[in-house]
Amino acid sequence: MESPGSNGRWRTLALSSGEALSFHQEPPLVFPRDGQGVRLSDFVVAGDVARVRFDRWNGTSGEGEPETWERERTDTIAGRLVSVFQPAWSADVLQPRLAS
Numbered sequence: 001m002e003s004p005g006s007n008g009r010w011r012t013l014a015l016s017s018g019e020a021l022s023f024h025q026e027p028p029l030v031f032p033r034d035g036q037g038v039r040l041s042d043f044v045v046a047g048d049v050a051r052v053r054f055d056r057w058n059g060t061s062g063e064g065e066p067e068t069w070e071r072e073r074t075d076t077i078a079g080r081l082v083s084v085f086q087p088a089w090s091a092d093v094l095q096p097r098l099a100s
Helices: 091-099
Strands: 002-004 010-012 020-026 038-046 051-057 064-070 073-077 080-085
Touching: none
Parallel strands: none
Antiparallel strands: 002 010, 020 038, 038 080, 051 064, 073 080
16 A cells, blocks of 8 residues: 655555554444444455454453354455455344344
């Protein structure tokens, strides 16, 4: 990836495989009583990453629940391989966590 340096010239950034780079949240704002879910479209991760696993906060016991995202596709940005995910959560999953 590249970024403008202090001298105005572009420089290459050192990225670790698996590092999150960008995403678009749909809808952009979510409130506890909206009754809708959320999607992170085009969640881009540096490198060839087939799946992302993490512990998602469950909102009640304060502990995490394992969640795994499967890669939808790969792409290239500035000549570097990236993995693209499309995670989404329904209102049934999301709203109780927002309310607590």
